[in-house]
Amino acid sequence: MFNEIENVINESDLQVCLLGDFNAHCSNCNEYVDIDNNILDFCNVPNIEQSLVNNLHILEECGIPVLRQSQDKHKVDKYGKKLLELCRSLELFFVNGRLGNDKDIGLTTCNNSVIDYAIVSPNLFRSIVDFNVLIFDPILSDIHKPICLHLCTNLTCVVDVDLNNSYVNDNDMDNTNDSNIVITLHGESESIVKPIWARDRAPVFTENLDDTSIDELLNKLEDIDPQNTDNVTVNNVVNDCVNIIRNAAEQANMFVKINDKNVKKKMYLSICTS
Structure with a gap:
């Protein structure tokens, strides 16, 4: 599986996001190659260029900790080693343990393990709005906790939905429970119906x-x-x-009609501005 993922990413030359259950114990091991500055000095790499040898500088520019925390105390298993090697080879980084409610924590996602990951190309960190490990819900999975990654681009907008009136309410951006958050494409020409999961x-x-x-x-x-x-x-x-x-x-009233006249209006949270 890991070889297939690597081949696809190498062939596409795109920014990627891998999200889901990898069944891989990685603990808090580094998924990047930490190059010794002494080696760079020996190779006559100028100091100003040393930080650009790998993509760690992107995390630092975004205020994201380079060291990743994890509550998974298991030893790194064979799939963990393969996943870490995949990340090092393609310069991909874990979001777990670095952002949102998981920053500096590394919450477990399956019993006492961390095997569900969000893994991204470093430049995508500039587009990440939030990351959360949600509470376990037996409706959604037998043993896994959901992980939620929020990305913001110039193609999408995050809007609220008034469930009582079944149209987009763009004036109330403070109510952010599970029942009324949707992500819709900007500029859709017709009203659409979106399924949403409401835990309540x-x-x-x-x-x-x-x-x-x-x-x-x-x-x-x-x-x-x-x-x-x-x-x-x-x-x-x-x-x-x-x-x-x-x-x-x-x-259970989990379908909501989105009114296109409101969807057409560009709406971006301040954190999405680059």
Whole structure:
């Protein structure tokens, strides 16, 4: 997997963000190569250029600690070594332990381990608004905590949604709970409907998962022969599953209509300005 990721990134030559479960214990080991200044002096590299040999200066310019903290006390395992080597090879950096509510902490993401990461190209640190390790929610995962990375570019805007009136409210930027934050593309020409996850409505969502539909879906799955099926059958099962989730979400009022006349208005938080 790591070789495939490296090949794709090398071929694309783009700024990248890797986000998710890597099942890799990295502890607080450095994911960058720390070059000894004595070696640079020996190679006659001028002092003014020594800080530019690697991309650590970008973190320093952004006020981001170079040393990364982690509450994971496990030894670095084989996948951790591969992930660290991938980062060193491509000059990628962990966001965990450096920003947001995780700064100087390195909160665990799976039991007492840190295996879920946000990993970015160094220049993307200039676009990061916030990073958070959220509280564990059994609705979303069996054992993993969600990690949330907020990026701001000139293509997107962060806006609030008035759930009671179902339109974008761009005058109330202080209410930032899970129920009314969405990210929408600037300049969309039509009203759109966005699904949002509202943790405070999770009980309503759970109560409206239809047991009969779930049983019917399980029966269909049991009748499927993995060695003798087709795309139509698979797509039908997937659609049934989506409908169960969609119906429960509608009952929990987790779909919001975005009014395009407000979406068209450019809105940027001051922290997004570069």
